[in-house]
Amino acid sequence: MTDADVAGHPACEVLVVGFGPVGATMAGLLARRGVDVVVVDREVDVYPLPRAAHFDQEIMRIVQELGALDEVAPSTRPLPGMDFLTADRQVLLSMRSGDRTRSGFPASVLFHQPGFDRSIRDSAVQHGARALLGVELVSIDQHAERVTAHLGDGSSIDARWVVACDGARSTVRKTIGTTMDDLEFEEPWLVLDLVLADGTAPPSDVCFQVCDPARPHTLVPMPAPRFRFEFMLLPGEDPEWIQRPEVMLDLLSAWVDPTTVTIERAAVYTFHGLIAHRWRDGRVLLAGDAAHQMPPFLGQGMCSGIRDAANLAWKLTRVLSGASDATLLDTYQAEREPHVRAIVEAAVGFGRLICTTDVAAAAARDEAMLAARAAAGTEAPAGDDGAGLMPPLGPGPLVLDGGGPQAVQVTIDDVRSDDEVGDRFLVVVRSRTTHAASLDAWERAGAFVADASADATWAAVLDAFIPAVDVVVVRPDRYVLAAGSVCPPVPPVLLTAG
Ligand SMILES: Cc1cc2nc3c(=O)[nH]c(=O)nc-3n(C[C@H](O)[C@H](O)[C@H](O)COP(=O)(O)OP(=O)(O)OC[C@H]3O[C@@H](n4cnc5c(N)ncnc54)[C@H](O)[C@@H]3O)c2cc1C
Incomplete structure (x- = not known):
C-alpha cells in the first residue's frame, strides 16, 4: 500500500466512514483482526436518542465477537414476541421468540441504543481502531491502489479500502453514483419514547402492532423504565401539530395514564424501503443504511447493517493480508443483497398490512386473518430458534x-465455542482419521480443525445437523459453508490465483 501521510492524517488499510452502530461494528471487527482502521464521523458523540429498539440473536453473537457482551447483554431485555391486533385488540397474528437459540442467546432483545452504540464504539477503539471525530467526509477520489478521502477540515486521508457506513443520506453512496431500488413505501410516523414513573406497569410485555385504520400504532416494551409508542400520521396531518403535548398525551391515553409518563423524546420519521443497486465500486463498499433502508416493523434495519459488517470484515481482512484475491469481495453483495431484500420486502409487506387506513379494507383484512387464526387453532406459536425466520444468504x-444457516454455538464449562474458534474457519469432522488431504488444505488456509470424536463441544456442533453429517465447514461469520459426508476442498475464491 502507499504509506503516504497526507496532510497530517496517516494512511490506513481501511477507512470506515460513519461511527454509528454499523461503522463501529465494522471498525471493531476489522481492528480485532489486526487491520489498521481509521473511522471518521462528523459527530463527536453517539446519537443521543434511540432509533433502533430491537436486535436479534445473531447480533448478540457479533457483539460477543466484538468482546462487548459483558457491557451490552445486561442492559437488554428479552422480547417474548409480537402480536398484531385489531382496533378492538383481538389478536390477528401472534409471533413468539425462543428464549434460547442456536447461538445460545434469546431470539430477540430490546435495548437502549445510545448505550449500545457507545459500548461497540469503545470496543472498536480498544481493538485499535483510530477514531477521527467531529470531521466530515466531503468526497473521495479512487486510484488504482488506494482511495483518497477529503475531509471537511481541509485534510485528506489515504486508505486501501473505504467502507461507507454513513447512513441513509450517505455522501459516499452519492459519490459512487449508484441508484436505489425504491419499494415505494413512504409513511411518516411519530415515535414517542416515554419514561414510566416508578411502580407503573408497562402497557404490554410483548410488542403490539395495532392495525387500527383510525390510527395505526405500535407499542414497544423497551428495557424498564422506558416504553415506546409509534403512531402513524394520517394523510395530510401536520408533523408539528402531532408533536404538540396535548395531542401526544391524547394519543397515549388509550393505553396509559398520561400522569404516569414523561415524554423523553418525540420525533417524526418517514419510513422507506430502499436498496442500493451497487454496493461496491472499485475500492469502495457500502454497508448498513448507506446500502439499504427499511421500515422498522420487524426491527431489522440496524441488524441488517451489522450483518453486512460481519459478512465483509473477514473477507476484507483476507484480501488485505494477501490470502485471497479481491474477487472474494464480489461475494459480499451477492450473498447479502438477496437476504436484505427479503427482509425489506417483508418489512414493507407488514407495513402495508399495519398502515391500512381504508375502513372497508381493514375490515376485510381482519375478517380473513381472524378466520385463518381460528382455523389454525389457538395453540401458542413455536418460538423462533434464530434460523427459521431469517431469509437465506444469496447463493455462491x-x-x-x-x-x-449459522452453525450452533455450544457452551461447555462456561466456554463458548465461537470464542475457541475466533475469527478462523471451523472444520468439524466426525473423526480426523478420514478426510486427511482436505483437512491439511483447510489447516494451511488457517482453519481451526476440530475432531468430534475427541470433544463433546464439536460433537454437539455436528449433531445439530439433521439429517446427520460427518463434516461441517463454518465460515468466520458462523455461516455454514458445507455440511455432508465428505470434507470439501478449499473453494478457489478463498485462495489467490497465483
Ligand atoms: C424510529 C426507528 C426505529 C428503528 N427501530 C429499529 C429496530 O428496532 N431494530 C433495528 O435493527 N433497526 C431499527 N431502526 C433502523 C436503525 O436505526 C438503522 O438501520 C441504523 O441506525 C443504521 O445504522 P448505520 O450505522 O448504518 O447508520 P447511522 O446510524 O445513521 O450512522 C451513520 C453515521 O455516519 C455519520 N456520517 C454521516 N455522513 C457522514 C459524513 N459525510 N462524514 C462523516 N460521518 C458521517 C453520522 O454522523 C452517523 O454517526 C429504526 C429506525 C428508526 C428511524
Whole structure:
C-alpha cells in the first residue's frame, strides 16, 4: 500500500466512514483482526436518542465477537414476541421468540441504543481502531491502489479500502453514483419514547402492532423504565401539530395514564424501503443504511447493517493480508443483497398490512386473518430458534445450498465455542482419521480443525445437523459453508490465483 501521510492524517488499510452502530461494528471487527482502521464521523458523540429498539440473536453473537457482551447483554431485555391486533385488540397474528437459540442467546432483545452504540464504539477503539471525530467526509477520489478521502477540515486521508457506513443520506453512496431500488413505501410516523414513573406497569410485555385504520400504532416494551409508542400520521396531518403535548398525551391515553409518563423524546420519521443497486465500486463498499433502508416493523434495519459488517470484515481482512484475491469481495453483495431484500420486502409487506387506513379494507383484512387464526387453532406459536425466520444468504461458492444457516454455538464449562474458534474457519469432522488431504488444505488456509470424536463441544456442533453429517465447514461469520459426508476442498475464491 502507499504509506503516504497526507496532510497530517496517516494512511490506513481501511477507512470506515460513519461511527454509528454499523461503522463501529465494522471498525471493531476489522481492528480485532489486526487491520489498521481509521473511522471518521462528523459527530463527536453517539446519537443521543434511540432509533433502533430491537436486535436479534445473531447480533448478540457479533457483539460477543466484538468482546462487548459483558457491557451490552445486561442492559437488554428479552422480547417474548409480537402480536398484531385489531382496533378492538383481538389478536390477528401472534409471533413468539425462543428464549434460547442456536447461538445460545434469546431470539430477540430490546435495548437502549445510545448505550449500545457507545459500548461497540469503545470496543472498536480498544481493538485499535483510530477514531477521527467531529470531521466530515466531503468526497473521495479512487486510484488504482488506494482511495483518497477529503475531509471537511481541509485534510485528506489515504486508505486501501473505504467502507461507507454513513447512513441513509450517505455522501459516499452519492459519490459512487449508484441508484436505489425504491419499494415505494413512504409513511411518516411519530415515535414517542416515554419514561414510566416508578411502580407503573408497562402497557404490554410483548410488542403490539395495532392495525387500527383510525390510527395505526405500535407499542414497544423497551428495557424498564422506558416504553415506546409509534403512531402513524394520517394523510395530510401536520408533523408539528402531532408533536404538540396535548395531542401526544391524547394519543397515549388509550393505553396509559398520561400522569404516569414523561415524554423523553418525540420525533417524526418517514419510513422507506430502499436498496442500493451497487454496493461496491472499485475500492469502495457500502454497508448498513448507506446500502439499504427499511421500515422498522420487524426491527431489522440496524441488524441488517451489522450483518453486512460481519459478512465483509473477514473477507476484507483476507484480501488485505494477501490470502485471497479481491474477487472474494464480489461475494459480499451477492450473498447479502438477496437476504436484505427479503427482509425489506417483508418489512414493507407488514407495513402495508399495519398502515391500512381504508375502513372497508381493514375490515376485510381482519375478517380473513381472524378466520385463518381460528382455523389454525389457538395453540401458542413455536418460538423462533434464530434460523427459521431469517431469509437465506444469496447463493455462491461460500454458501451451503439453501443459503445458510449459522452453525450452533455450544457452551461447555462456561466456554463458548465461537470464542475457541475466533475469527478462523471451523472444520468439524466426525473423526480426523478420514478426510486427511482436505483437512491439511483447510489447516494451511488457517482453519481451526476440530475432531468430534475427541470433544463433546464439536460433537454437539455436528449433531445439530439433521439429517446427520460427518463434516461441517463454518465460515468466520458462523455461516455454514458445507455440511455432508465428505470434507470439501478449499473453494478457489478463498485462495489467490497465483
Ligand atoms: C424510529 C426507528 C426505529 C428503528 N427501530 C429499529 C429496530 O428496532 N431494530 C433495528 O435493527 N433497526 C431499527 N431502526 C433502523 C436503525 O436505526 C438503522 O438501520 C441504523 O441506525 C443504521 O445504522 P448505520 O450505522 O448504518 O447508520 P447511522 O446510524 O445513521 O450512522 C451513520 C453515521 O455516519 C455519520 N456520517 C454521516 N455522513 C457522514 C459524513 N459525510 N462524514 C462523516 N460521518 C458521517 C453520522 O454522523 C452517523 O454517526 C429504526 C429506525 C428508526 C428511524
